[in-house]
Amino acid sequence: MNITHMPFKAMLTLSWRNLWRNHRRTLIMLAAISVGVWAMIFMTALMRGMVDDMLHQGIRNLPGHIQIHHPDFRDDPSVVNSIASPGGELLRALNDPGTRQWTGRVRVPAIISSERESRGINLLGVEPRAESLITGIGEQIIEGRFLDTVDDRGIVIGAKLAQRLETRLGKRVVIMSQDPENNIADRGFRIVGIYKAKLPGLEEINVYAARGTLQKLLKLDDRISEIVIIDEDFRDVETLYQKIKAAMPDTLEIKAWYELDTYLNSMLNMMDGFVLVWIIIIFLALSFGLVNTLAMAVFERTREIGLIQALGMRPGMIVYQILLESLLLLLIGLSLGNVLALVTIIPLESGMDVSAVAEGMAMMGASSVLYPNLTLDDMIIANVVVILLGTLTAIFPAWRAAKLDPVQAINTT
């Protein structure tokens, strides 16, 4: 005799039929689970998309995926802490096909003055073609043009800065900074382009000039402030990081984006935790309905549970049967919820216009088009959480059913 071997099919049949005894209640519960699961996955995809966009924007706007500088540059980003342009083994590693894109920049603090206003800025001396590929600055030009060559004599400023300086395209501005001997270095530049950044805050800070022109102004020869490298995926830069590190001199410092911008990194880590918390919160709301449904199902079947106990079903089998019933409910609800999520997310993958809240999105560093990011991991987490916690939730009513006194249960009217 082995009572634990009651055929699974028989248990499944009994559970399935019990589930549909009260069609309306089961359908309402299924709707609640489906909508809950949909909300878990859909909202997670939206949030994931938003955070990815924030990270992408944040990384793309300057840091790149990996940076190399003088060890003191991060504490004192002045012209004094410059480095030689890459050469030898480092240059070979940077030009390796495994490196997607790299560029060398001059980056110094400076003052920009129009005939009306002066502002402190972050002056960037860039190689125009590579910079455009890395930051996409070329695509952000709304007036005029971006820089053409490393010796271009023009300057590109943000729309917001132009507004603050009360200047415009074609006007001249004066840039003032310091050379390595701490002498004032200044010269006039004509505004050849105005850009509009996805993050408006950057428009006021970053000003682009040609690297060669700036090197001459600051008497830097071919020295630069930083080397910026882009890998294929910002989430996986470790291999490239190690390769570049091995190729560069020990006198330089190499940092990945998550070390350079700890805020972005913590945001990425926080997102994973937030997804789990979000899923659990929705599940908690669902669990009340689930417990209530199962408790009612047990309550309505008190007499019947007493009967099957009297007939010789062990308490453990009764728990098994009730859990199987809840599992069926959860599986159907999950399937519907997953399908609903896929059906609603896939059409939005080409972008969702949230320009109505663009200002708020910009404050968070995200753009006004949201691209939901549906990941298999997030779907798996939502499904596993619902199955695990749902089954745990069902243990209480199942345990109560198994604890019923058969005589009292059978005599229940």
Add this chain to the structure above:
Amino acid sequence: MSSIRCKQLCKTFKQGDEIITGLDHVDITIEEGEFVCLSGPSGSGKTTLLNAIGGLDTPDSGEIHMDGIRVDQLAKGPLADMRLHNIGFVFQAYNLIPVLTAQENVEFVMQVQGVAARERAQKASEILKEVGLEGMEDRRPAQLSGGQQQRVAVARAIVSRPKLVLADEPTANLDSVAATQLMNLFSQLNHHHKITFVIATHDKRVMAYAKRLIKMQDGKIIGDEMQAPVVAELDSGSGPVAGSTQYPE
């Protein structure tokens, strides 16, 4: 199972502030193959004794032995196993599982026992035929009359050939024709298969089928006598028992 032996069984219930005596030092021995009726007015302790013998209820004191096993000391699991393999229950209110068909209700106990599907289906069909429900295998309880439901319950109780059938007021909700059919069925099963029957009833017509009549009052046994049962149908062979024999007057 050779016999049931109860020694000094006591059971009380609390109803508000009042203590009600269910069983008061009951001593009883029932041998294999007996057809016993427990009679007495409501509250005399018939059902309490039946539940105690069946392991559905635990006495406050005393001992219950079945085949040398102390039933009153078994844990829930082994007690469930004991009921599953040795005892068939027939309740007053039929107590079928409403979501299962007649056939599935009869198969249920065998499913829990782990009997193979084909054997289960064959036995269930045979027993349903035996109780006169051929052709109604696929009906759910709600589609059957009270008498038919009780016959399904009886079929479920006896299909795995238990050594003991405990029936609590099995005819209380049946009309006289259905009740007669049921009692004839019990008599035949007792006669042909040597199944021990213990039936709690206060219906004198049911008592007439018993070979032994135990009278109870206030939780005590006040009479225990052998009697000549109604056996009119018993020599008619093993054909369908759902005949038209009327209750003895």
